Amino acid sequence: MRAVQFTGHGGRDVIEYAEREEPTRDNGEVLVDVKAASLNHLDVWTRRGLPGLDLDMPHVPGSDAAGVVVEGGGTKFEEGDRVAVWAGTACGDCEFCRNGDEPLCVNYHLLGEHVEGVHAERVSVPADNLVTVPEGVPWERAAAAPLVFGTAWRMLVTRAEVRQGENVLVLGASGGVGHACVQIARHAGATVYATAGDENKAKAARSLGAKEVFDYTDENFADAVRDATDGRGVDVVVDHVGKETWRDSLASLAKGGRLVTCGATTGGDATTDVNRIFWNQLTVLGSTMATRGEVDDVLSLVWDGVFEPRIRETLPMSDAAEGHRMLEERDGFGKVVLVPDDEE
Ligand SMILES: [Zn+2]
Incomplete structure (x- = not known):
């Protein structure tokens, strides 16, 4: 073989x-x-x-x-x-x-x-x-489906506990985990914002349920998020990029917001503005992989065609x-x- x-x-x-x-x-x-x-x-x-x-x-x-x-x-x-x-x-x-x-x-x-x-x-x-x-x-x-949808499900459903009516920002919507997160957040009833590196990727992210997609190559996504939410920010940010985006991810959060991370593709030694964490009472959540129960839950929705x-x-x-x-x-x-x- x-x-x-x-x-x-x-x-x-x-x-x-x-x-x-x-x-x-x-x-x-x-x-x-x-x-x-x-x-x-x-x-x-x-x-x-x-x-x-x-x-x-x-x-x-x-x-x-x-x-x-x-x-x-x-x-x-x-x-x-x-x-x-x-x-x-x-x-x-x-x-x-x-x-x-x-x-x-x-x-x-x-x-x-x-x-x-x-x-x-x-x-x-x-x-x-x-x-x-x-x-x-x-x-x-x-x-x-398994690895990316399992990972995305645990991040959003179990760890960040995304609820109906919330705003969620998904970084890197064109990647495997990112495109799963867009679908799961939308399915949970959230308004989904995303970042992507070009118009074709943005279009694909919108077709999966993202309301607005920001091109991180030509605008600061934290500013774009503020503009899109009347200055409020989002309840949840999904970040698997790490060092390059960490500061702006925290700056995109509304008061009481949660940042959930499952990776640091650009490096783990990011800078954190601690003042922002305590003053805005933010929560940073780590997540990796999923339990087999979570995998069963999300894959049954993939098999049913809810997620693609x-x-x-x-x-x-x-x-x-x-x-x-x-x-x-x-x-x-x-x-x-x-x-x-x-x-x-
Ligand atoms: Zn063990």
């Missing part, structure tokens, strides 16, 4: 599509033939190398995939079942797991980051990481490097999907 693999950490030239040994199924695992997979920024970070991440090379990346069960191994899954992969694995036994808060697990792992991923023709995945995909849901959609993962491009796995380029250069809107070469 073939898989996308990194020959080491580095640029896109370390990516190859190569022959590998068939995966062996451990206890509690299910063997799955992958029909489609999708890329996340995490794949780019893993390729470049993360502090404290020590991987055996070559390493198979990938946290999102969907496909057909080949061998259920005595789990609740049987040959022929349609499944999608959820990447988060928790120990099940630490104080946080026992409280039902898997993403806080002291031994939290992600498929594709800490262990072998799913950008491969065949994978062996713990049964706990599989979600049933109903007939009729296209493979591309099933593979594009937008596919920016579908590429053969042998062209994974092009997909990495599209993410790194913010080229396009939504998710990049990979399909095994002979499935094209």
Whole structure:
């Protein structure tokens, strides 16, 4: 079987599509033939190398995939079942797991980051990481949804507790998490503002429910938010950009507002105006991944068509490097999907 693999950490030239040994199924695992997979920024970070991440090379990346069960191994899954992969694995036994808060697990792992991923023709995945995909849901959609919609759902619904009638600003609406956040905030009854880097992306964000989209390349989004809200600001900002936007994200918040972050793609050493935090009584919320219950909740809405993962491009796995380029250069809107070469 073939898989996308990194020959080491580095640029896109370390990516190859190569022959590998068939995966062996451990206890509690299910063997799955992958029909489609999708890329996340995490794949780019893993390729470049993360502090404290020590991987055996070559390493198979990938946290999102969907496909057909080949061998259920005595789990609740049987040959022929349609499944999608959820990447988060928790120990099940630490104080946080026992409280039902898997993403806080002291031994939290992600498929594709800490262990072998799913950008491969065949994978062996713990049964706990599989979600049933109903007939009729296209493979591309099933593979594009889990990580970004799970992450976005926990951020907005569980952590920020967005309510009907609130204003929400989503930074980077063209990315996977961003475009999921626009849809979820709108579905929760909020008025959604967003930022995007060009008019095509702005148009796509508006088509998913954003009321106004600000082009961060030619205006200060905090000023634009103030103008759009009669000087009030928004109740919730979703920021996964970090250093570059942090100050303006805080400046976009109304009194009592919440900033929720799930990442810092431009760096984590941002400057915070503490005066603004206490005087306006702001709340900063961190969020990462989701519980399996949250994943079930949001994916059932994806399967029902309430939420729509937008596919920016579908590429053969042998062209994974092009997909990495599209993410790194913010080229396009939504998710990049990979399909095994002979499935094209
Ligand atoms: Zn745990």
